[in-house]
Amino acid sequence: MIDFGLLHLLMAFVGVVVGIVFGALPGMTATMAIAVFLPLTYAYDLHVSLFLLLGLYVGGISGGLVPAILVNIPGTPSSICTGFDGYPMAKRGEAVRALRIGITASLFGGLFSLLLLFLFTPPLARVALSFSSVEKFLIILFALSIIAALSKGNMVTGVFAGFLGVFFSLIGQFADNNKMRMVPDFLSVDLRNGFQLLPVLIGLFALVQILQEAEGGMRDDAMGADLSREVRGFRFSDFKGQVVNLFRSAFIGTFVGILPGVGGSAASLLSYSQAKNFSGRPEKYGTGCVDGLVASEAANNGLTGGALIPLLSLGIPGDSTTAVLVGAFMLQGVQVGPLFITNNLDLWHVILSALLLCNFLMFFVMFYPIKYIASVIKLPKYRIFPVIILLCVIGAYSSRNGNMFDVWTMLFFGLLGYFFVKIKLPIVPFLIGFILGKDLEKYFVDSIKGVGGSLSVFFTRPMGWVIWGLIVASIAWAVYDSKREARRAAAGNGGAQA
Amino acid sequence: MFRVSYKPSTSHWLFPPIILGILALLLAVMIAQRAIECRRKGRPFINREAMRFFEPGCDKLKLFGSVALFVLYIYAMEFAGFLASSIVVVFLYSVLFFGVDRLKELPAAIASGRPWANGAFKSVCVSLLLSVLFSTSVWFLFARVFKITLP
Numbered sequence: 001m002i003d004f005g006l007l008h009l010l011m012a013f014v015g016v017v018v019g020i021v022f023g024a025l026p027g028m029t030a031t032m033a034i035a036v037f038l039p040l041t042y043a044y045d046l047h048v049s050l051f052l053l054l055g056l057y058v059g060g061i062s063g064g065l066v067p068a069i070l071v072n073i074p075g076t077p078s079s080i081c082t083g084f085d086g087y088p089m090a091k092r093g094e095a096v097r098a099l100r101i102g103i104t105a106s107l108f109g110g111l112f113s114l115l116l117l118f119l120f121t122p123p124l125a126r127v128a129l130s131f132s133s134v135e136k137f138l139i140i141l142f143a144l145s146i147i148a149a150l151s152k153g154n155m156v157t158g159v160f161a162g163f164l165g166v167f168f169s170l171i172g173q174f175a176d177n178n179k180m181r182m183v184p185d186f187l188s189v190d191l192r193n194g195f196q197l198l199p200v201l202i203g204l205f206a207l208v209q210i211l212q213e214a215e216g217g218m219r220d221d222a223m224g225a226d227l228s229r230e231v232r233g234f235r236f237s238d239f240k241g242q243v244v245n246l247f248r249s250a251f252i253g254t255f256v257g258i259l260p261g262v263g264g265s266a267a268s269l270l271s272y273s274q275a276k277n278f279s280g281r282p283e284k285y286g287t288g289c290v291d292g293l294v295a296s297e298a299a300n301n302g303l304t305g306g307a308l309i310p311l312l313s314l315g316i317p318g319d320s321t322t323a324v325l326v327g328a329f330m331l332q333g334v335q336v337g338p339l340f341i342t343n344n345l346d347l348w349h350v351i352l353s354a355l356l357l358c359n360f361l362m363f364f365v366m367f368y369p370i371k372y373i374a375s376v377i378k379l380p381k382y383r384i385f386p387v388i389i390l391l392c393v394i395g396a397y398s399s400r401n402g403n404m405f406d407v408w409t410m411l412f413f414g415l416l417g418y419f420f421v422k423i424k425l426p427i428v429p430f431l432i433g434f435i436l437g438k439d440l441e442k443y444f445v446d447s448i449k450g451v452g453g454s455l456s457v458f459f460t461r462p463m464g465w466v467i468w469g470l471i472v473a474s475i476a477w478a479v480y481d482s483k484r485e486a487r488r489a490a491a492g493n494g495g496a497q498a
Numbered sequence: 499m500f501r502v503s504y505k506p507s508t509s510h511w512l513f514p515p516i517i518l519g520i521l522a523l524l525l526a527v528m529i530a531q532r533a534i535e536c537r538r539k540g541r542p543f544i545n546r547e548a549m550r551f552f553e554p555g556c557d558k559l560k561l562f563g564s565v566a567l568f569v570l571y572i573y574a575m576e577f578a579g580f581l582a583s584s585i586v587v588v589f590l591y592s593v594l595f596f597g598v599d600r601l602k603e604l605p606a607a608i609a610s611g612r613p614w615a616n617g618a619f620k621s622v623c624v625s626l627l628l629s630v631l632f633s634t635s636v637w638f639l640f641a642r643v644f645k646i647t648l649p
Binding site for chain 1: 502503507512518527528552553556558561576587588591595625640643648
């Protein structure tokens with residue numbers, strides 16, 4: 001029995017609305033919304049907070065379709081393909097129709113992924129319960145190897161960023177013998193427990209974005225499509241012939257969400273390309289075709305439930321947004337991992353109910369008043385970003401109940417993240433490495449201390465061999481895919497030059 | 499070779515060197531990859547002309563101003579507290595992001611006797627109003643309603 005009242009409903013509603021606004025504003029993401037609103041979770045228990053945070057998550061992912069369709073600028077990376085067909089539809093006077101098709105496809109994607117989350121997380125967690133520290137170490141290594149597989153064209157750079165994140169997570173006191181390492185004397189008090197997750201992720205996701213926008217001059221993009229001119233309205237019959245596309249796209253989105261570090265843009269692109277490959281009229285894609293719009297939106301909302309599967313069963317965040325959610329759990333003293341459902345059955349039910357409610361709220365909040373919601377993209381950035389900075393400072397300062405060092409940490413990681421962007425070092429693998437780093441070390445040391453330091457312990461258990469197989473397969477795939485991409489790029493350049 | 503020396507007293511220095519070793523190895527691979535690519539394409543390994551840190555048309559005033567204001571904000575909170583410093587800094591950020599160069603229009607706008615007709619004057623006034631409104635609302639919400647510790 002879960003506790004549900006008016007406050008839960010209100011928080012979910014606020015989360016969805018604020019999330020949609022964040023998603024609809026280009027340059028602001030669901031990750032940023034959750035990072036900025038994390039301090040509110042101090043005021044409430046985790047149950048109430050989850051309604052807010054999951055509302056922000058669902059709203060943030062869904063809101064991205066608004067600018068993608070109206071001005072051909074994806075509000076979030078996950079709506080990258082939405083504009084391919086949504087914008088041409090808007091230009092020919094079908095903006096509201098396109099928005100409502102996208103919203104309905106988003107609802108389907110969200111509900112489909114929720115069903116898979118409900119079905120697959122408990123059995124996966126049960127398997128993970130039999131894992132010793134050896135398998136846990138290898139699972140984290142596998143998560144890092146997937147980062148490599150998905151850092152297309154810069155596989156080594158992605159792995160480097162992941163291990164750099166691991167390195168940063170090791171700074172501070174080692175829990176086994178309580179000894180400090182890699183900390184200068186004058187920071188020995190502030191860095192006793194290492195860098196705090198919340199300031200690190202606010203710095204990496206909010207400050208970096210603000211610095212990039214500042215570098216670009218904080219220019220606002222003008223409204224493109226005219227919503228008052230409506231040539232053709234929305235009908236649910238628009239989805240006739242889209243059933244296979246809906247299921248395939250939602251499944252692709254959920255599957256991509258399960259893979260750590262991949263992100264919504266890959267879900268959207270993969271689903272769009274598959275829809276085009278299977279379509280009997282691929283030449284229509286990119287000209288305002290409903291199929292393309294449905295594929296992109298069903299996939300990116302499919303991501304929401306998918307990304308929670310590895311988080312709640314293995315303790316591995318599926319994307320940057322769920323990485324921020326780890327912060328929310330940590331702040332409330334809840335450990336995510338194989339024991340999460342067993343130890344927190346009520347919380348598991350809260351997550352499922354909150355996701356279900358937030359998906360329906362997203363639909364009702366967006367579907368009918370979409371004309372008015374669409375106007376949020378007119379909000380000037382120079383008015384919004386100062387307030388975001390204000391909220392970031394509160395978030396960082398309150399992460400340890402009032403510590404100015406954490407605000408400095410946020411600034412440091414903001415500048416570091418900005419530097420990473422400049423040298424093309426991906427931030428998401430860095431953050432995932434940072435989150436998993438301490439566990440990677442813990443399970444490594446736990447594995448070898450019982451066997452006198454012998455590394456052969458990692459090759460003695462059958463389940464370990466299975467995970468090694470997965471690691472080798474993911475690296476082999478990464479190498480093959482990277483070479484294939486390089487060949488395609490070379491062929492493309494050759495063709496262009498010819 | 500397939501064994502590491504484990505002692506509880508020094509176990510805190512067991513894992514960091516392994517990670518540093520992996521990072522060094524990956525860095526070497528990255529450098530080698532770049533060297534091979536540059537050689538294949540006939541480009542110099544370090545091409546100073548093609549290397550640029552900032553985007554073309556980078557607004558350095560807004561970029562460095564943002565960082566400087568942030569540092570100022572941290573120090574200001576220590577001395578003046580959260581609310582007062584937030585009002586000032588949010589206003590300064592709004593002006594910075596709107597465009598400092600547009601402040602030049604203000605003396606002429608005031609001298610004309612009809613300052614409201616000038617966009618820059620209006621924007622500065624709105625920024626001031628919003629910075630007071632936002633900062634006070636956020637302070638009230640977090641510090642008073644949710645009882646979250648603020649500087």
